[in-house]
Amino acid sequence: MAKKKKDIHTISVKVANKPGVLLRCAQVFARRGYNIDSLVVSAGVNPKYSRMTITAQGDPETLEQIIKQTAKLVDVLHCEEHTGADSVTREVALLKLKSSAQIKSAITKHKRKYGLKIVDEGEGAIIIEQDGTTEELDEFEELMKKHGIIEMVRSGKLVMALGKEPT
């Protein structure tokens, strides 16, 4: 996709699982005019803590402030930006498409390349699950647009640092 990729940042935040922590983190971004594109929060292996993955757009200088201000919050253990080189990212999408022979053949054709799985085939509609990188999800969305997408939801980006240390 032709989005300004340079300005999209992936940030991981480890937080203590306390009430209001999401609000506090979101406020740090909002106050500085940063748009959050996606935000994923889930409890970690130790449910005392949660991991957030945030993708956001804006200039790098403001981002540096945002990371420091987020890291400073009492309930935040750490906050870091990740690049493609030091981490893996994945995203999941669910797409609802009009059921047709044409669609089905397109799915079969792209199944392997785009990590597709049919999760439901109902009357007139088919729901596909896609698992891959954000770029792969963007590409497949583009391909399917001409067939007409009824609905699409995406999980938002998940990030994990490479190597033996936790993110």
Next chain:
Amino acid sequence: MTKKAAKSTKKAAKAPIKKSMTGAEALVKCLENLGVEYIWGLSGGAAIPIFDALVGSKIKLILVRHEQGAAHIADGYARATGKPGVVLVTSGPGATNTVTGIMTAQMDSVPMIVLTGQTISPMLGKDAFQESDIFSITIPVVKHSYLVKKANDIPRITKEAFHITNTGRPGPVLIDLPKDITQGEFTGKTLDPEMDIPGYKTADKGSLKDIKKMAKLFNASKKPLLLVGHGAVLSGAHQAVAKLARKLNAPVTNTLLGKGCFPETDPLSLGMLGMHGTAYANKALVGCDLICSIGSRFDDRINGKNDEFCVGAKKLHIDIDEAEIGKIVEPDAYCVGDARLIVEELVKHVNPLDTEEWLKEVKFYKKEFPLKFNDDKGLTAQRVLFDLQELTKGDAIISTDVGQHQMWSAQFNLSTKGERWLSSGGAGTMGFGFPAAIGAQFGCPNDLVVAVVGDGGFQMTLFELATVFIHKLPVKILVIDNKYLGMVRQWQELFFENRLSGVDLEGNPNFIKLAEAYGIKGVHIDDPKHCKTRLKEALDFKGPVLIHAEVIKEDNVFPMIPAGRSASQMIIEPPTTKLEKPTGST
């Protein structure tokens, strides 16, 4: 955190637990154990259980007249003593009335605990009577906050709140307490449990590598300048800063809130810098080849135009808050940690510098561009504050409001000790000065406390005159009355062709009669000749006094660096040509 404050928070004695206790009683016990002397508050339905638990407590409950007053009083107490001020209010409007006070404390890194009553838990989010989501409302202006869900969490939360508010970079902490929780039974096993704040980091002594890097730059400098801010005052870095200045032979300037960290009467001191700082401090800022900020955050009132700030000079930054490093100024070297500990270490690594030429230059600026005023047109605010300085010699605690009088007071009332200068710097909150002086007087009952306020700001929180009267606080309230919102009038005169809009305070009360109506003595001054004697008479009076200083209506604060300009564009004398509108933040 000062040593004094550290001691008081560590006092948490382990009291035996009563057999049956409410959440509110547990809360009050915890506050007692944490050494809380005073609570400033205003009652209301959702907070009644807490007020009830205070009956018979050794904590003194002070009933104020407005919740904003309570917050500023607690703030003034904290600034004067180093101990967190505690506020107790009810839900809804009681809670929202504290927001300005909380924001003021947050902007200036002041420790404060705000306890808010809340509707009962089952009614949360159902628009119950006097329900406000104060937890969410205050998120941008608190260091941390809590919504209590179980009575048994109260001791842990209280302990964490007091720890957080006054360690690291201090800031206000709010605890929202639903009424069913404070009224409900406390069945916890201890009032002194373990804290659970794994993400919270306090300050340390800084990295030796970073300190050595700074020292190297100092040792190569010929024209160093130290800039001390509130952080240096808060960490008790006074002696360390003095040692550093003397070893380096470097001049020292201070921010509005850094007043008193290094004595402004010292020959090495240049007083306050920035928008309305001394001309010599701003000239030194332009001339230095190295500037080292110790606990200041390069506020826009100091920097003016950022890309023209200390061009060519090496910039060093010592701050407790990593987020301040590079926020405004990209430093050549920096160190994150406690200012006192860092400066103490830094002193060991710097060499005495040959700054003779530099000090000569600075001395020339001091001689050539002194602060000045005259009595030609009648009584000026400067005359009043100059005489106040003559009478108090920096020994009084001065609490100012916001505006022209604040800047003049900063210029003429020289501070020689930290924690003696209380002023709303970051927030610029009008209405702060008078209640903050009350807080300082509660905390320092034997000290002379002077509230230096304007006629505009004083009228925003003057209802606390009742608090002064009831508690016989000998606060001296110096109202500098020019019948204008003077600072804005000054801007309108200088930058808006003197089109005055919304600044005329026509309808001011008779301040002397107003004071008398509250049972407080009034003293009137309107002549420069009698100013000092009248002031002395007022300061010598044993109880509270309101001094009404009726000054000339139109006067401007100089020097002035228009917002968004650099120090080299400072206006020292009243300008004769039309000025461009300022482009800076405010």
